Amino acid sequence: MQTILGSGGAIGKELAGALQSYTEKVRLVSRSPRKVNPGDELMPADLLNPDQTRRAVKGSDVVYVTVGLPYRTKVWEESWPRLMSNVISACKEHNCRLVFFDNVYMYDPDKLNKMTEETPVNPSSNKGRIRTAIVRMIMDEVERGELQALIARSADFYGPGLQATSVLSEVVIKPLSSGRRAMWMGPVNYKHSFTYTRDAGNATALLGNTPDAWNQVWHLPTASNPYTGREWIEIIARELGVEPKYFSVPKWMMKVSGLFVPLMKELEEMMYQYDRDYVFDSSRFERRFGILPTPYHEGVKEAVRDYKALGQY
Numbered sequence: 001m002q003t004i005l006g007s008g009g010a011i012g013k014e015l016a017g018a019l020q021s022y023t024e025k026v027r028l029v030s031r032s033p034r035k036v037n038p039g040d041e042l043m044p045a046d047l048l049n050p051d052q053t054r055r056a057v058k059g060s061d062v063v064y065v066t067v068g069l070p071y072r073t074k075v076w077e078e079s080w081p082r083l084m085s086n087v088i089s090a091c092k093e094h095n096c097r098l099v100f101f102d103n104v105y106m107y108d109p110d111k112l113n114k115m116t117e118e119t120p121v122n123p124s125s126n127k128g129r130i131r132t133a134i135v136r137m138i139m140d141e142v143e144r145g146e147l148q149a150l151i152a153r154s155a156d157f158y159g160p161g162l163q164a165t166s167v168l169s170e171v172v173i174k175p176l177s178s179g180r181r182a183m184w185m186g187p188v189n190y191k192h193s194f195t196y197t198r199d200a201g202n203a204t205a206l207l208g209n210t211p212d213a214w215n216q217v218w219h220l221p222t223a224s225n226p227y228t229g230r231e232w233i234e235i236i237a238r239e240l241g242v243e244p245k246y247f248s249v250p251k252w253m254m255k256v257s258g259l260f261v262p263l264m265k266e267l268e269e270m271m272y273q274y275d276r277d278y279v280f281d282s283s284r285f286e287r288r289f290g291i292l293p294t295p296y297h298e299g300v301k302e303a304v305r306d307y308k309a310l311g312q313y
Contacts, residue, residue, distance in 0.1 A: 002208065003027040003060040003096075005047055005087065006067030008034065010161045011101055011154075014201025015064060016040065022209040029056045048079060053086040057096050062208045063087070064099045071266050073126045084134040088141055091149075098138065098149040099208045101200075103156075104280065105270075106132040113277040117153075117217045117284060125269040142215050151217040152204045155280035156273075159197030159299060160306035168194065172236050172246075173307055182237075182246035185267065186274035188229035193280035195222040196299040206289065219282040221293035226279060235297065239304040251275070 002019055004012050007028035016036035019026050026040050033042040045052040047067065057063050065087060069079055091098045104112075105128035108120040123129045141147035158168045166173075172182040203220045207213045227235065229248070237244035251271045286292060 001025040001027055001041075001060045002062045002064070003029060003057055004064045004066060005029045005045075005053075005056060006065060007036075008032070009066060009068045010159065010166075010197050011157070011200055011204070012064075012066040013161060014159075014197050015066060015101075015204050016201075018202045018205035019208075022205060023061075027056075027060065047083045047086060050086045050089065053083075054090040054093060057087070057090045058094050060094065060096045062099060063091055063096045064101065064204065064208060066101045066204075073130075073266065073269075076127055076130045080130050080134050081137070084137050088137060088147065092141070092147055097208070097214065098147060099204060100135070100138055100149065100151050101204060102135060102151050102153045103131065104153060106135065109272045109276075112273065112279070114279050114281050115155075115219070116281045117219055124272060127269070148214045150207055150214050152200075152207055152220055153217060154195040154200050154220045155193040155222050155278070156195070157197050157200055158194040159303050161197065166303075168232065168236070168303070169307065172233055173240070173304065176233075176237055176240055176242050176245070177307065179242075182233045182244070184229040184233065184246055184248045184274070186229075186248060186251070186271055188233070188246065188248050190274065191226045191228050191277045191279055192232065192274065193222050193226040193278055194296075194299075195220055195280065196294040196302075198302075199293050203285065203289075203291070206291075218285055219280065221285055221291055222280045222282045223293045223296050223299070224279075224281070224283075227296060229274070235300050236304065239300055 002023050004015055006012055008030040013036050016026055020037055028040050029043045029045050043056055045056040047053050069075055106121045106123045107115055108122035109124045111119050123132050138149050142149050156167055158166050176182050199221045207218055233246045234244045
């Protein structure tokens with residue numbers, strides 16, 4: 001049995017589909033889980049409840065954490081440590097291996113131009129400090145020999161099924177498709193990597209089923225030489241068949257907007273990721289497994305096709 005905690009998001013769904021290649025028994029856990037594969041076992045659970053978490057992982061060989069909590073610092077501060085403590089305790093009790101799907105918030109802001117698994121950890125945001133702490137919780141158990149785990153780390157991601165949760169969908173695809181201008185946070189002349197969701201799901205499943213991948217951090221396959229903000233807007237506009245109209249949002253505007261729009265307040269501390277090159281390197285994974293990531297032009301075609309198919313355009 002392989003179990004996905006937080007199975008309802010785009011990564012959880014892609015991962016569930018990919019796990020069919022490795023096991024016939026997949027358990028999907030969330031507050032209201034839905035099947036991805038016909039044979040999936042569904043288990044509703046609140047992962048902030050330790051008893052429900054233990055029940056959710058019982059009988060599992062591998063447990064994947066792809067949980068997406070509401071994007072609010074207060075929620076993260078209160079919920080992530082509790083959730084991760086519950087998951088770690090449950091995995092130790094039931095002898096499960098743990099895969100945590102992570103982001104790059106913990107990395108030193110001055111080292112984003114070529115992020116590798118060796119990039120220094122030096123978070124500058126509250127959310128980054130929270131993510132650092134929960135990864136440390138996992139790796140402390142690994143170092144003590146109490147847990148087998150791995151960190152599967154992704155850049156910002158894009159792809160099908162992300163209409164409400166992808167930066168590219170929210171600030172570029174959605175406005176351009178409705179005749180409005182795209183919005184880019186910060187200058188448009190910096191490179192910005194995005195990980196294709198299908199690559200992330202497939203690679204996370206592969207790592208969870210590779211004996212020598214454990215107790216390490218892995219960057220998930222992400223196309224090299226990413227587009228600049230302007231180039232992202234232009235290629236998406238071309239796929240939509242519209243003009244690449246846009247405006248860039250300076251940091252001071254995010255700060256002012258945050259007084260009235262809660263999401264803007266939450267995003268303001270992450271603006272540093274857009275005022276410099278943000279380049280994610282997955283060459284270690286590519287060398288080890290001989291798998292190349294989806295080229296950006298192909299990923300954009302799929303993301304826009306999916307957006308159109310759902311009647312959004």
